[in-house]
Amino acid sequence: MGERKRNPWRGDFPILGTEVKGKPLVYLDNAATTQKPQVVLDRLFEFFARENANIHRGVYYLSVQATDAYDQARARVADFLNAAMPQEIVFVRGTTEAVNLVARSFAGPRLRPGDEILVTIMEHHANFVPWQLLAEETGAVLKVAPISDAGELELDAFENLFSQRTRIAAFTHVSNSLGTINPVAEMTRMAKSRGVPVVIDGAQAVGHGPVDVQAIGCDFYAFSGHKLFGPYGAGVLYGRKELLDAMPPYQTGGDMIESVSIEKTTFREAPERFEAGTPNISGAIGLAAAIEYLEKTGWKSIRAHEEDLLAYATAKIGAVPGLRIVGTAPEKVGVVSFVIDGVHPHDVGTVLDTEGVCIRAGHHCTMPLMRRLGISGTARASLSFYNTKEDIDDLVTALGKVVSIFGNAGG
Amino acid sequence: MDDLSELYQDIILDHYRHPRHAGELDPCTGKAEGFNPLCGDKVTVYVRKDDGKIGAVTFVGEGCAISQASASIMTSQVEGMSASEFAEKLEEVKRMLTAEEEPEADLSVQGDLAALAGVRQFPARIKCATLAWHALEEALEGGT
Numbered sequence: 001m002g003e004r005k006r007n008p009w010r011g012d013f014p015i016l017g018t019e020v021k022g023k024p025l026v027y028l029d030n031a032a033t034t035q036k037p038q039v040v041l042d043r044l045f046e047f048f049a050r051e052n053a054n055i056h057r058g059v060y061y062l063s064v065q066a067t068d069a070y071d072q073a074r075a076r077v078a079d080f081l082n083a084a085m086p087q088e089i090v091f092v093r094g095t096t097e098a099v100n101l102v103a104r105s106f107a108g109p110r111l112r113p114g115d116e117i118l119v120t121i122m123e124h125h126a127n128f129v130p131w132q133l134l135a136e137e138t139g140a141v142l143k144v145a146p147i148s149d150a151g152e153l154e155l156d157a158f159e160n161l162f163s164q165r166t167r168i169a170a171f172t173h174v175s176n177s178l179g180t181i182n183p184v185a186e187m188t189r190m191a192k193s194r195g196v197p198v199v200i201d202g203a204q205a206v207g208h209g210p211v212d213v214q215a216i217g218c219d220f221y222a223f224s225g226h227k228l229f230g231p232y233g234a235g236v237l238y239g240r241k242e243l244l245d246a247m248p249p250y251q252t253g254g255d256m257i258e259s260v261s262i263e264k265t266t267f268r269e270a271p272e273r274f275e276a277g278t279p280n281i282s283g284a285i286g287l288a289a290a291i292e293y294l295e296k297t298g299w300k301s302i303r304a305h306e307e308d309l310l311a312y313a314t315a316k317i318g319a320v321p322g323l324r325i326v327g328t329a330p331e332k333v334g335v336v337s338f339v340i341d342g343v344h345p346h347d348v349g350t351v352l353d354t355e356g357v358c359i360r361a362g363h364h365c366t367m368p369l370m371r372r373l374g375i376s377g378t379a380r381a382s383l384s385f386y387n388t389k390e391d392i393d394d395l396v397t398a399l400g401k402v403v404s405i406f407g408n409a410g411g
Numbered sequence: 412m413d414d415l416s417e418l419y420q421d422i423i424l425d426h427y428r429h430p431r432h433a434g435e436l437d438p439c440t441g442k443a444e445g446f447n448p449l450c451g452d453k454v455t456v457y458v459r460k461d462d463g464k465i466g467a468v469t470f471v472g473e474g475c476a477i478s479q480a481s482a483s484i485m486t487s488q489v490e491g492m493s494a495s496e497f498a499e500k501l502e503e504v505k506r507m508l509t510a511e512e513e514p515e516a517d518l519s520v521q522g523d524l525a526a527l528a529g530v531r532q533f534p535a536r537i538k539c540a541t542l543a544w545h546a547l548e549e550a551l552e553g554g555t
Contacts, residue, residue, distance in 0.1 A: 342428075344476060346536070350415075350418065350533055351415060363451055367451075377450070406419075
């Protein structure tokens, strides 16, 4: 257990000390969701135990306090993304809602038949289906940028897909299935130099380091708090203030209005305009606690550990007989997707599960990508800074069991 | 036998590697596709009814060992059954897969079907095991 004990962060995450079916939990599904540190759980408990009140109802102390905490959470997220101001941060449920919001409120009204929406083939369904549907509804055309067999975006082809009719470009920062880090700043420059607005799906990027939306130059950036060690149901849409203020509301109701009469309703500015109803107050506060924890921990050491671990995992997993790693881009986060000859990913997942090893198996909500790669799915181990080489060793041992079960079947 | 060796016993792996009754059936009286959008398992079942009984049944599929082996086992067992006999068999399979207690799976009575009993220890995989069965149920309804 030496290596697990030496990892300075594991002790911060209560779940990592638990067992599954009598075996120590080996959690390698961080791309699906990350575990939560004690400080986030404490913050949630504290909020509900001592501070809970609805916000923006500020005649009493408790509500003022809750409103303050919610505002501070917004400011902390703005800092994390290096947004120009907290008002550029809209709290939503998650990446999916953020993308849908941009598709409906920003892109929809600008699209005419024959206009073009540019995405890539490696998009998660959350950044693919909303655009596909919008294209169908408006008569716009969905253009899909290709990748290489290694899982890298073909940048020239991406650039060549821009035309006079391109109205929006939406692409992922990091591929959830392959781990590929896209050159988002360069891609954004290609779009912006042609006057095309940019939406970035940051769901898989944020857990691996802070993002600078101003350096990237994008117009919108979306992520989910639960992939950043925070609670479920609290996600973020960053949008440039002038764009947000010009967009029609996505949902309507309380808290987002300026004035309502029988004849007419006027709306508040961003971000409140997009936060109809009581928002996920505790979720936002918990997310802020997670970001604070990560900043204290230090992104530099987190990244160094993850890079070291990815190199180790790639070598060890890649050496399993009959196994092929899917996604071998030089720029990757800690995601190792793989297929094993003659074994379906779900069977891999089930065997690993009996060893306490949690991985994801399937198409990872990227069916167009799987089709491009000529496979129905992969098994995917995704790493975080609390993982250790011992976790990888346990995974590889369990993979040995897969090979021994399926290797003897005379296939 | 531990849970895992019970799940992936030789009978299952053999049906997975060497599926019986694989391929399309032409002519057929009914066909239906079973698809699990969560995991991508896919099975298309073809059936030809003969005098109200299952005269012939085949499948084409892609997916995990459990879904494909279950399809293969099913096609080996249901020929000659009437629709109501098949419905009874389907209920028996569902009971076996969801039983709280260790089901009485007996190879001599149930044949290879008994090998599917191990799935009950893996609730996430029950849908894989029932995929082909529900497809055949649908194919029988659709046919003449």
